[in-house]
Amino acid sequence: MSEQTLALSPIVELRAPYLLFLGNERSAANAKTAFGVRDWRPDRCLAQWRLSEDTVSLGLRDLNPTQAVQSGAQSLLIGVAPFGGQIDPAWVEPIVQALNAGLDIVSGMHTPLESVDALRIAAAQSGRRLVNVRLPRGQFQIADGRKRKGKRLLTVGTDCALGKKYTALAITKAITDGGGTATFRATGQTGIMISGAGIAIDAVVSDFVAGAAEALSPDNHEKHWDVIEGQGSLLHPAYAGVSLGLMHGSQPDAIILCHDTRRTHIDGFPSYVIPPLRDVIELTLSLAKRTNPNVRCVGISLNTFGMKDDERASVLRTTERANHLTTFDPMTKGLAVAISQMGLL
Amino acid sequence: MSEQTLALSPIVELRAPYLLFLGNERSAANAKTAFGVRDWRPDRCLAQWRLSEDTVSLGLRDLNPTQAVQSGAQSLLIGVAPFGGQIDPAWVEPIVQALNAGLDIVSGMHTPLESVDALRIAAAQSGRRLVNVRLPRGQFQIADGRKRKGKRLLTVGTDCALGKKYTALAITKAITDGGGTATFRATGQTGIMISGAGIAIDAVVSDFVAGAAEALSPDNHEKHWDVIEGQGSLLHPAYAGVSLGLMHGSQPDAIILCHDTRRTHIDGFPSYVIPPLRDVIELTLSLAKRTNPNVRCVGISLNTFGMKDDERASVLRTTERANHLTTFDPMTKGLAVAISQMGLL
Numbered sequence: 001m002s003e004q005t006l007a008l009s010p011i012v013e014l015r016a017p018y019l020l021f022l023g024n025e026r027s028a029a030n031a032k033t034a035f036g037v038r039d040w041r042p043d044r045c046l047a048q049w050r051l052s053e054d055t056v057s058l059g060l061r062d063l064n065p066t067q068a069v070q071s072g073a074q075s076l077l078i079g080v081a082p083f084g085g086q087i088d089p090a091w092v093e094p095i096v097q098a099l100n101a102g103l104d105i106v107s108g109m110h111t112p113l114e115s116v117d118a119l120r121i122a123a124a125q126s127g128r129r130l131v132n133v134r135l136p137r138g139q140f141q142i143a144d145g146r147k148r149k150g151k152r153l154l155t156v157g158t159d160c161a162l163g164k165k166y167t168a169l170a171i172t173k174a175i176t177d178g179g180g181t182a183t184f185r186a187t188g189q190t191g192i193m194i195s196g197a198g199i200a201i202d203a204v205v206s207d208f209v210a211g212a213a214e215a216l217s218p219d220n221h222e223k224h225w226d227v228i229e230g231q232g233s234l235l236h237p238a239y240a241g242v243s244l245g246l247m248h249g250s251q252p253d254a255i256i257l258c259h260d261t262r263r264t265h266i267d268g269f270p271s272y273v274i275p276p277l278r279d280v281i282e283l284t285l286s287l288a289k290r291t292n293p294n295v296r297c298v299g300i301s302l303n304t305f306g307m308k309d310d311e312r313a314s315v316l317r318t319t320e321r322a323n324h325l326t327t328f329d330p331m332t333k334g335l336a337v338a339i340s341q342m343g344l345l
Numbered sequence: 346m347s348e349q350t351l352a353l354s355p356i357v358e359l360r361a362p363y364l365l366f367l368g369n370e371r372s373a374a375n376a377k378t379a380f381g382v383r384d385w386r387p388d389r390c391l392a393q394w395r396l397s398e399d400t401v402s403l404g405l406r407d408l409n410p411t412q413a414v415q416s417g418a419q420s421l422l423i424g425v426a427p428f429g430g431q432i433d434p435a436w437v438e439p440i441v442q443a444l445n446a447g448l449d450i451v452s453g454m455h456t457p458l459e460s461v462d463a464l465r466i467a468a469a470q471s472g473r474r475l476v477n478v479r480l481p482r483g484q485f486q487i488a489d490g491r492k493r494k495g496k497r498l499l500t501v502g503t504d505c506a507l508g509k510k511y512t513a514l515a516i517t518k519a520i521t522d523g524g525g526t527a528t529f530r531a532t533g534q535t536g537i538m539i540s541g542a543g544i545a546i547d548a549v550v551s552d553f554v555a556g557a558a559e560a561l562s563p564d565n566h567e568k569h570w571d572v573i574e575g576q577g578s579l580l581h582p583a584y585a586g587v588s589l590g591l592m593h594g595s596q597p598d599a600i601i602l603c604h605d606t607r608r609t610h611i612d613g614f615p616s617y618v619i620p621p622l623r624d625v626i627e628l629t630l631s632l633a634k635r636t637n638p639n640v641r642c643v644g645i646s647l648n649t650f651g652m653k654d655d656e657r658a659s660v661l662r663t664t665e666r667a668n669h670l671t672t673f674d675p676m677t678k679g680l681a682v683a684i685s686q687m688g689l690l
Contacts, residue, residue, distance in 0.1 A: 145582030145614050206554045206587045207547040237490030237636050240593055242551045245586025269490050272635075283631065290617075291582050 010138030011215060012131060014106055014196040015074035017046035019065060019098070020058060023091055024051040025080040031056050033108060033190050034079025040169055040194045046073045051094065065101035075104040075131075077193060085110040087119075096122040104129040108189035133192040134200045136212070143210035143249050145291060150220030153344065154252035155230040155301065156243065156284055158274045159267055162260045163330065164230040165191050167301040170330035171256070172227040174339045182225040185216050187246060191229045201231050202242050209242060213249025225344060228252070234284060235274060236266055244287060251292040254344070257281055260303040261315050277323055298342040299326040355483030356560060357476060359451055359541040360419035362391035364410060364443070365403060368436055369396040370425040376401050378453060378535050379424025385514055385539045391418045396439065410446035420449040420476075422538060430455035432464075441467040449474040453534035478537040479545045481557070488555035488594050490636060495565030498689065499597035500575040500646065501588065501629055503619045504612055507605045508675065509575040510536050512646040515675035516601070517572040519684045527570040530561050532591060536574045546576050547587050554587060558594025570689065573597070579629060580619060581611055589632060596637040599689070602626055605648040606660050622668055643687040644671040 020034045028035065038045050038058045047063035050056075058079075065076065076098040082088045087109060095105055095113075099122040107113050113130040114120045123130045153171065155164040168184055168191075175182035184191070186198025204212045217226040228250050232239030247255075259277060266272040274280070281297045288295040300319055304312040312329065320327035328338040339345055365379045373380065383390050383403045392408035395401075403424075410421065421443040427433045432454060440450055440458075444467040452458050458475040459465045468475045498516065500509040513529055513536075520527035529536070531543030549557045562571035573595050577584030592600075604622060611617040619625075626642045633640040645664055649657040657674065665672035673683040684690055 143583035145617060202550075202552040204551055205547075206549055206551040206590060207584065209551045209586050210583050235635065237593055238488035238555050239552065240632075240635070241554050241586040241588075241590025243586075244589045245551060248582055248585055272490060286628065286631075287585075290580065290585070 010136055010140050010212070011197055011199055012133050012136070012192055014077070014131060014193070015104055016044040016196055017073055018044055018075050018077040018106070019046060019063060019068040019073045019103060020048045020060065020079045021076050021094070021098075022048055022050045022055050022058070023080050023088065024055050026054060026056055028056050031058075031080045033081065033193055034058055034077075036190055037077065037079065037194050041196070044196060046071060049076070049094075065098040065103055069102045073103060075106050077106045078108070079193075082109065087111055087113070087116055092116055092118050095119055099123055099126045099128045102126065102128065104131055106131045106133065106193065108133050108193060110134060133189045133198075134203050136199055136204050140204065140208035140212045140215060142208065143214050147251065147292070148214070148217070148219045149222060150217075150224045150226060151254070152217055152226045152228060152250055152252045153254040153256065153298075154228045154247060154250045155256050155258050156247065157230055157233045157258040158235060158277070158280055159233050159263055160236065160239065161267065162263060163258045163301060163303040167256060167258050167330045168227045168229045169194065170335055171339065171344065172225075174335045175225055175227070175344055178336060178339060178345045180225065180345045181221065181223065182227050185226050185228040187216070187229045187231050201246050202239070206241065206245070209245030210249035213246045217250060230258070233266070234287065235272065235280065237269060237272055247284075247288050248291045252288060252295055253292060254296055254298045254342070255284060255288060256299045256301050256342075257284070257297060258301045258303070261319065277319070281323070297325060298344070299328065299338060302327060302329050304329045305331065355481055355485050355557070356542055356544055357478050357481070357537055359422070359476060359538070360449055361389040361541055362418055363389055363420050363422040363451070364391060364408060364413040364418045364448060365393045365405065365424045366421050366439070366443075367393055367395045367400050367403070368425050368433065369400045371399060371401055373401050376403075376425045378426065378538055379403055379422075381535055382422065382424065382539050386541070389541060391416060394421070394439075410443040410448055414447045418448060420451050422451045423453070424538075427454065432456050432458070432461055437461055437463050440464055444468055444471045444473045447471065447473065449476055451476045451478065451538065453478050453538060455479060478534045478543075479548050481544055481549050485549065485553035485557045485560060487553065488559050492596065492637070493559070493562070493564045494567060495562075495569045495571060496599070497562055497571045497573060497595055497597045498599040498601065498643075499573045499592060499595045500601050500603050501592065502575055502578045502603040503580060503622070503625055504578050504605075504608055505581065505584065506612065507608060508603045508646060508648040512601060512603050512675045513572045513574045514539065515680055516684065516689065519680045520570055520572070520689055523681060523684060523690045525570065525690045526566065526568065527572050530571050530573040532561070532574045532576050546591050547584070551586065551590070554590030555594035558591045562595060575603070578611070579632065580617065580625065582614060582617055592629075592633050593636045597633060597640055598637060599641055599643045599687070600629060600633060601644045601646050601687075602629070602642060603646045603648070606664065622664070626668070642670060643689070644673065644683060647672060647674050649674045650676065
């Protein structure tokens with residue numbers, strides 16, 4: 001993709017390979033983004049840069065920005081979440097150093113990199129980009145509702161943060177591993193950092209959400225699957241509108257419902273009960289068919305993290321029987337079989 | 346409301362009374378906003394300012410900014426829509442003159458007033474505000490889904506631009522005329538200019554739409570009605586997410602469905618058919634009950650503009666019988682009766 005196209009497209013595109021920046025973070029939990037990128041896209045990860053010896057390690061080789069650029073690195077990806085989403089003052093000098101070495105800077109923080117004078121100036125002088133993946137730029141179009149070529153799968157959820165991104169990544173990999181063609185389409189900052197492109201859909205002005213979703217999965221080959229990372233939940237009192245705009249613009253042929261059986265109500269909203277899955281599926285399809293009358297729910301993805309094997313097997317079996325739908329946990333084995341059962345290959 | 350509160354609130358608040366700016370517009374159709382404000386809120390309209398003798402007239406007295414300020418005017422309200430939503434170069438000098446005379450400037454244009462250097466500088470020097478009602482400022486909260494006190498009515502539609510704002514304004518007036526208490530809550534630029542406050546909901550970042558809607562109709566007296574102007578349509582392939590976020594945050598006790606029986610499909614989207622009204626009502630209520638389980642559809646507002654009397658009477662009667670719901674055209678007589686039938690007084 002040419003420089004000009006990159007500059008004009010409202011879809012964020014990251015230049016790989018990356019030097020993964022870990023600051024002096026000691027907690028692996030706070031470096032979730034860096035681990036996610038390493039796990040899902042090792043081909044895009046050149047090296048890591050740690051500011052001290054006791055900083056958490058991804059197991060990649062340690063390079064500084066100058067060394068990394070000599071080895072072909074294009075971007076410094078900030079892989080740690082700072083406290084409160086602000087830019088740690090201790091990071092400013094290292095980031096300036098990376099810009100001067102010739103790297104773009106990629107951040108998933110709420111605070112734009114440009115808000116720090118030293119970073120804005122160094123970027124202008126070096127001609128490198130400050131990429132804030134949470135802040136979409138450029139002009140999206142209003143959705144046109146036109147049916148596009150190719151096939152689309154959207155992961156939807158009964159709540160936030162229960163596996164929609166992971167499910168979409170795992171499904172994409174399983175389709176590709178099985179000999180099909182599929183592209184993961186990222187709609188949140190971590191997903192964008194993992195895939196190298198996407199739109200932080202919840203940061204788009206509401207009028208343009210469906211249009212942004214249309215732009216994210218353009219016409220494609222007839223047998224190609226765009227596997228789109230869902231956001232929020234149609235059941236969520238704060239985010240249902242985001243989920244609906246994303247779904248309408250995505251025009252999914254297939255949806256997979258993501259759930260955690262231990263989640264009885266919306267996290268943080270104790271009066272908002274999660275209804276039976278069959279009701280959630282019916283509601284979802286009744287809305288999704290507006291932009292794709294042929295939409296089907298093909299399966300249920302359960303988050304069984306922390307369950308013992310027999311408990312997991314039991315909950316998968318019970319859910320599958322109750323809903324007559326292929327039910328799987330994408331973190332465990334058996335996804336190849338599920339993909340086939342769901343007709344995705 | 347104090348200056349400080351005005352500055353901090355993300356809800357736009359306009360200072361009245363207004364001097365209505367008509368530029369040198371000769372077409373009444375292009376001065377729709379000015380006519381709307383004059384019709385609905387004559388108490389907030391002090392005078393008009395026309396740049397030439399053949400400019401369209403609202404029938405108000407003609408004053409220039411200096412005269413208007415001497416008579417108490419607080420804001421110059423741009424009541425004409427320029428071609429393409431841009432600021433007409435011929436307006437820059439007059440607007441600067443209004444700022445220097447001591448008026449805030451209120452614009453519903455897509456282009457921010459600040460984007461014109463001369464206006465930005467004059468505003469800074471005069472200490473007056475440039476208010477772009479289409480560009481919400483400040484920080485909205487994420488919706489909390491908590492039930493608020495007071496009663497809320499939301500107008501929803503089968504499409505855009507068929508009478509949701511007009512219906513909400515007329516219902517508000519009818520409740521007040523009948524001795525009840527009601528507040529019109531504006532969610533679009535024309536509504537904001539008419540009521541003097543509100544949020545252009547389609548310009549809010551999608552994550553915050555439901556939260557913005559919650560902020561727009563805060564706790565109120567038990568018998569008070571907030572009558573909220575709907576936006577878009579749950580049936581619209583581009584805007585359904587906006588409509589859903591607004592509805593969830595509004596937590597309506599009552600909805601009124603606005604429709605035009607001549608509209609068979611979404612305007613500009615010929616493949617998107619408008620389904621039977623009973624299906625639209627069922628879909629709407631199934632979604633609205635998520636944040637207010639007691640929501641009811643109390644009536645249907647039909648746009649019968651241009652119909653002959655017998656045709657209008659026939660279509661109102663047929664729709665009422667088919668749906669077993671009070672059906673009215675808010676532009677014609679009989680709203681007092683409808684209000685009572687719908688249990689709004």
